[in-house]
Amino acid sequence: MVDILHRVGIKAPLEEVYKALATRDGVAAWWTTNTQGESKVGGVLQFRFSDGAGVEIGGFEMKVLELHPATQVLWQVTGGPEEWIGTRIDWELRQEGEYVIVLFKHRGWKEPVEFMHHCGTKWAIFLMSLKSLLETGKGSPNPGDIKIDNWN
Amino acid sequence: MVDILHRVGIKAPLEEVYKALATRDGVAAWWTTNTQGESKVGGVLQFRFSDGAGVEIGGFEMKVLELHPATQVLWQVTGGPEEWIGTRIDWELRQEGEYVIVLFKHRGWKEPVEFMHHCGTKWAIFLMSLKSLLETGKGSPNPGDIKIDNWN
Numbered sequence: 001m002v003d004i005l006h007r008v009g010i011k012a013p014l015e016e017v018y019k020a021l022a023t024r025d026g027v028a029a030w031w032t033t034n035t036q037g038e039s040k041v042g043g044v045l046q047f048r049f050s051d052g053a054g055v056e057i058g059g060f061e062m063k064v065l066e067l068h069p070a071t072q073v074l075w076q077v078t079g080g081p082e083e084w085i086g087t088r089i090d091w092e093l094r095q096e097g098e099y100v101i102v103l104f105k106h107r108g109w110k111e112p113v114e115f116m117h118h119c120g121t122k123w124a125i126f127l128m129s130l131k132s133l134l135e136t137g138k139g140s141p142n143p144g145d146i147k148i149d150n151w152n
Numbered sequence: 153m154v155d156i157l158h159r160v161g162i163k164a165p166l167e168e169v170y171k172a173l174a175t176r177d178g179v180a181a182w183w184t185t186n187t188q189g190e191s192k193v194g195g196v197l198q199f200r201f202s203d204g205a206g207v208e209i210g211g212f213e214m215k216v217l218e219l220h221p222a223t224q225v226l227w228q229v230t231g232g233p234e235e236w237i238g239t240r241i242d243w244e245l246r247q248e249g250e251y252v253i254v255l256f257k258h259r260g261w262k263e264p265v266e267f268m269h270h271c272g273t274k275w276a277i278f279l280m281s282l283k284s285l286l287e288t289g290k291g292s293p294n295p296g297d298i299k300i301d302n303w304n
Binding site: 003004007008009096097098099103104105112114116117118121125127128146148151 | 264
């Protein structure tokens with residue numbers, strides 16, 4: 001088992017950071033504009049992605065396992081690329097001085113395949129999109145996300 | 153043992169990407185302007201970092217273990233934060249269509265400490281600085297690097 005781990009610090013109210021992770025409209029503003037479903041415990045969220053030309057290139061389905069205001073959001077992947085199925089995406093929040101610290105863990109990858117390298121970098125890009133959304137009012141969700149390689 | 157893994161694709165000649173990793177001046181243009189030492193097998197490189205106000209905040213010393221033109225650069229950390237000592241930083245390159253694919257592995261962390269989360273995100277930022285240097289002529293090395301949290 002190998003994990004993708006990240007940490008960002010965001011200068012914004014803790015409740016706003018939580019809302020950007022715990023609500024459908026929040027996630028749509030930094031990850032992918034095409035976010036559907038219900039963000040409630042036991043609910044399922046669908047995330048769809050397009051390339052620069054507007055062609056759909058895939059997506060993920062996640063079950064919401066935990067929603068603890070101001071402290072944690074936990075998703076389990078139930079649909080998408082084979083390597084993602086069964087993995088968990090864990091968001092932990094806490095206040096530290098003027099920053100909200102976001103600890104991110106995408107856990108449960110079976111093998112450190114090349115696709116995992118890509119996803120590790122891409123998650124960092126989306127965490128910076130989340131930070132930008134909360135600090136400046138503007139995120140860069142897909143399809144306007146920063147491209148990192150030939151896998152997008 | 154846990155690893156930080158990343159993947160970027162760079163639209164630039166393979167030999168230029170290699171040079172940006174295998175030479176002191178190359179690394180200084182995307183990681184930290186304060187890069188000293190000799191980039192040759194068995195040589196030692198010193199990387200120093202400053203905060204936004206120009207105050208030195210630490211650095212790393214690395215021994216160059218492997219330099220294989222156009223395919224691989226491998227460093228071993230010999231000085232710096234305790235968690236980094238003994239870890240290895242491995243750069244693998246290959247051409248794939250119009251992209252040079254860079255596979256990055258920072259291997260040998262003993263524990264997935266919070267500092268490792270920070271370093272995982274920060275490496276992604278510096279890989280995007282490398283990509284930008286090669287595609288646009290301008291990287292964002294420290295002290296002009298993008299800050300991600302209260303650890304910089």
